[in-house]
Amino acid sequence: MGASTSPSSVTGPIAEAERITKRYGETVALDGAHITITPGETHALVGRNGAGKSTLVSILTGLQEPDEGAIRFGGRPAPRLSERDAWRERVACVYQKSTIIPELTVAENLYLNRHDHNGLRLVSWKSMWKKAADLLETWSVDVDVRLPAKELGVEQRQFVEIARALSFGARFIILDEPTAQLDGAAIARLFDRMRAMREQGVTFLFISHHLQEIYEICDTVTVFRDARHILTAPVMELPRGDLVAAMTGEAAGLQERKARPSVPVDADVILDVRGLTDGDLYAGVDLRVRAGEIVGLAGLGGSGKTELAETIAGLRAPREGTVEVAGRRPRAGSVPDSLAAGVGLVPRDRHHQGLIPLMSIADNTTMTVPERLGTAGLVSGRRRDELAREMITNLAIKTPGPELPVNGLSGGNQQKVVMARALASDPRLLVLITPTAGVDVRSKEFLLAKVEEIAGKGTGVVIASDELDDLRLCDRVLVMFHGRVTTELAAGWHDHEMVAAMEGVELDA
Amino acid sequence: MPETTAAPAETGRPAPKGSAGSRPALRLARLRDFALVPAIIAIAIVGQIVHPIFLQADNIINILQTMSEISLLVLAQALVLIVGKMDLSLESTFGLAPGVAAWLTVAVGTGSGLGLLSGFWAIPITLAVGVLVGVVNALFIVRFGLNGFIVTLGMLIVLRGLLTGISGGQTFFNLPESMTYLGSAMWFGVPASIWICLLLFAVGVLVMGFTGFGRSLYAIGGNVDAAKAAGIRTDRVLWITLIAASVLAAIGGLLLTGRLASVAAAQGDGAIFTVFAAAVIGGVSLNGGKGTVFGAFTGILLLYMIQNVLTLAGVPAQWIEALNGAIILTALALSRLTGGKTQE
Numbered sequence A: 001m002g003a004s005t006s007p008s009s010v011t012g013p014i015a016e017a018e019r020i021t022k023r024y025g026e027t028v029a030l031d032g033a034h035i036t037i038t039p040g041e042t043h044a045l046v047g048r049n050g051a052g053k054s055t056l057v058s059i060l061t062g063l064q065e066p067d068e069g070a071i072r073f074g075g076r077p078a079p080r081l082s083e084r085d086a087w088r089e090r091v092a093c094v095y096q097k098s099t100i101i102p103e104l105t106v107a108e109n110l111y112l113n114r115h116d117h118n119g120l121r122l123v124s125w126k127s128m129w130k131k132a133a134d135l136l137e138t139w140s141v142d143v144d145v146r147l148p149a150k151e152l153g154v155e156q157r158q159f160v161e162i163a164r165a166l167s168f169g170a171r172f173i174i175l176d177e178p179t180a181q182l183d184g185a186a187i188a189r190l191f192d193r194m195r196a197m198r199e200q201g202v203t204f205l206f207i208s209h210h211l212q213e214i215y216e217i218c219d220t221v222t223v224f225r226d227a228r229h230i231l232t233a234p235v236m237e238l239p240r241g242d243l244v245a246a247m248t249g250e251a252a253g254l255q256e257r258k259a260r261p262s263v264p265v266d267a268d269v270i271l272d273v274r275g276l277t278d279g280d281l282y283a284g285v286d287l288r289v290r291a292g293e294i295v296g297l298a299g300l301g302g303s304g305k306t307e308l309a310e311t312i313a314g315l316r317a318p319r320e321g322t323v324e325v326a327g328r329r330p331r332a333g334s335v336p337d338s339l340a341a342g343v344g345l346v347p348r349d350r351h352h353q354g355l356i357p358l359m360s361i362a363d364n365t366t367m368t369v370p371e372r373l374g375t376a377g378l379v380s381g382r383r384r385d386e387l388a389r390e391m392i393t394n395l396a397i398k399t400p401g402p403e404l405p406v407n408g409l410s411g412g413n414q415q416k417v418v419m420a421r422a423l424a425s426d427p428r429l430l431v432l433i434t435p436t437a438g439v440d441v442r443s444k445e446f447l448l449a450k451v452e453e454i455a456g457k458g459t460g461v462v463i464a465s466d467e468l469d470d471l472r473l474c475d476r477v478l479v480m481f482h483g484r485v486t487t488e489l490a491a492g493w494h495d496h497e498m499v500a501a502m503e504g505v506e507l508d509a
Numbered sequence B: 001m002p003e004t005t006a007a008p009a010e011t012g013r014p015a016p017k018g019s020a021g022s023r024p025a026l027r028l029a030r031l032r033d034f035a036l037v038p039a040i041i042a043i044a045i046v047g048q049i050v051h052p053i054f055l056q057a058d059n060i061i062n063i064l065q066t067m068s069e070i071s072l073l074v075l076a077q078a079l080v081l082i083v084g085k086m087d088l089s090l091e092s093t094f095g096l097a098p099g100v101a102a103w104l105t106v107a108v109g110t111g112s113g114l115g116l117l118s119g120f121w122a123i124p125i126t127l128a129v130g131v132l133v134g135v136v137n138a139l140f141i142v143r144f145g146l147n148g149f150i151v152t153l154g155m156l157i158v159l160r161g162l163l164t165g166i167s168g169g170q171t172f173f174n175l176p177e178s179m180t181y182l183g184s185a186m187w188f189g190v191p192a193s194i195w196i197c198l199l200l201f202a203v204g205v206l207v208m209g210f211t212g213f214g215r216s217l218y219a220i221g222g223n224v225d226a227a228k229a230a231g232i233r234t235d236r237v238l239w240i241t242l243i244a245a246s247v248l249a250a251i252g253g254l255l256l257t258g259r260l261a262s263v264a265a266a267q268g269d270g271a272i273f274t275v276f277a278a279a280v281i282g283g284v285s286l287n288g289g290k291g292t293v294f295g296a297f298t299g300i301l302l303l304y305m306i307q308n309v310l311t312l313a314g315v316p317a318q319w320i321e322a323l324n325g326a327i328i329l330t331a332l333a334l335s336r337l338t339g340g341k342t343q344e
């Protein structure tokens, strides 16, 4: 292995990138990397966080010029960057970073810069609303298209982006981590759609950190590591272990998880939730988490697990019920109060609630702990950078240094910054909502090990997620369905048990 | 249920599923445009109580005429704010553009006029100065990627200095007739400047609400990367917007010049605060991507109605300024309350 196999076919590649190099200051994001995509295939691009995948996507879709190298579509050189329409005929894309404009309506987001016009060359809102509603209906996204896009949930926003990309009629579509924010049912819907489009001859470049998805939907896989092309091979000929080895550059595969020591029954109760109810979102939830215990909240989108976790962390106020953290009762819906009570949070959507994009990594990671940065309200830059550097090494964040603005980080590394920030305050209770979204396999292992380590020091942890890898870590998992806790599973559950419980299916084994 | 007021919507990320959750939000979004209408009606009633001439045609025309010139600055600023930039230099362009025209066309002997060109050229020169200022602003902000606030602050000072320089700090009189016509003519019994102001706002509403170009301003102000990805030529739109804004400022200056039949060295001085305030009160966000031309119009209208009521109530002229500032701050606070969201 190691040599790249270029797929030979009569028609020639639909898109190819040759010897692409791209630098950002001292960071080399792509180093002579190449990829060849054959018509009709679904081609996976994988690699660890910061490997250069999204950079390649932005070059392949004409958002950026490479420093060196060339892009070709169907054997012909790519259009100039200024010819956006020409690019959009050749390739459509769902970018990793949201390209939804929050203040505009859903319909306008779908038809941005290609509005319908009436006889007077004026925008015809009516027909646009109609078209948008029809488009979303085929995706079973049930929203009023005249709502501002900011009112949508993460998942709905994601589907709006996907629907938009697929509606251009381009024959080559790039999806950069489309599944990171979707639950199982939504992913299944997306894959069905992709298969149907592949039948019609559409070619996909698909990026994901969920390796099982690669095996489920892709034909060919290309691995990037440290800005370089490592290999391209048919998916069937590359077992999972080899794939991980190619990504990480280490022979060792993923580690088996060791059983966790059980939590003493007399450990302090860190989180005490009683009768928490918020209309239809969730109802009658009771939950106690002891020091050192890791409790999972599982469920699909709409199960209420996210809203419940957000309520526990003080992002929302419940209609009824109480949340007690380490014996204190923070004011409902007040994040500062919850912080003071010792809650650390990794929110659902890092772009929305997590990070301040233009501020440095150092500022972002230490935002929650001003008191540790200096005395009398003055921030010591040196203290801050030291703390940040400590976290960068602790969490293996790939960056030239703590002064880089976070929007210069790759998606997965941004997620680690959010994580670092939650850990910085030495929380009594850690609330993690889909904490490993967009994080590569090896870093995920690493982050989850960190969570375990923190729990080992007596922190209570709540993980709201539908990723089995996240949930496996938990001492017990509460499964929610339509706003109610329906099942409790102790560690050691089987995957099918968990999936069935999340889908609300009764299993009588 | 005891605590129905603790609405989850305040967290900013509700997930409206059924139509029950989405309807009120939808209605609210549409109503935001008309948020100031109740306030305008209230002021009209107060005005009528303070002085019975308030609602008479003459007085209303008077209000509209005094605000017509500065309202073009508000229109210009609204466009620039929506696209996500700001332009402080508008108030200086407002004075400089007609100032240069007067300088070149006013006969030698009266003030510092050069008398180089015939009166015919006055309006083309005014507009050309507007375009030129816009080009310089765009060059710094778009081409060189400098911060718009600091660039236009510099331009504000430079342009003001230029006007002082060419006028020798004095006022231009004896303007050619072409310069005074628009600001002083009556069309169908109503001052031409009111017609022009209303017409330009109507065009603004149409362009911003119903053309691809106008919508691209919202897209750029809302998320410039997304706008680029959608194929919008963001740089070109920014250029056009900045130039259009300066030209609007020049036209506003021309109207005022016509009404006063002179160009003072301080024309437009200090107007920018009122302009920003009117735009923000009218619902235009300083962060870009949000607000409407109609909203901006109601903003400036409200401010001028209040001012008129104060004058009618016999508030001494020395106090008007302080009161004006206080009223603007109050109006900002009120629009925050009625708008429900923090002003950004």
Ligand SMILES: Nc1ncnc2c1ncn2[C@@H]1O[C@H](COP(=O)(O)OP(=O)(O)OP(=O)(O)O)[C@@H](O)[C@H]1O
Binding pocket: A024, A027, A028, A029, A047, A048, A049, A050, A051, A052, A053, A054, A055, A056, A096, A398, A399, A407, A408, A409, A410, A411, A412, A413, A438, A440
């Ligand atoms: N605008 C930028 N400024 C500075 N560095 C950047 C910028 N964009 C990307 N980089 C750097 O380029 C490298 C590659 O980033 P890229 O986003 O392509 O990674 P990725 O493979 O998509 O990772 P992930 O799986 O986390 O999304 C990273 O080290 C990143 O820090």
Ligand SMILES: [Mg+2]
Binding pocket: A053, A054, A055, A096, A176, A410, A411, A412
């Ligand atoms: Mg990426």
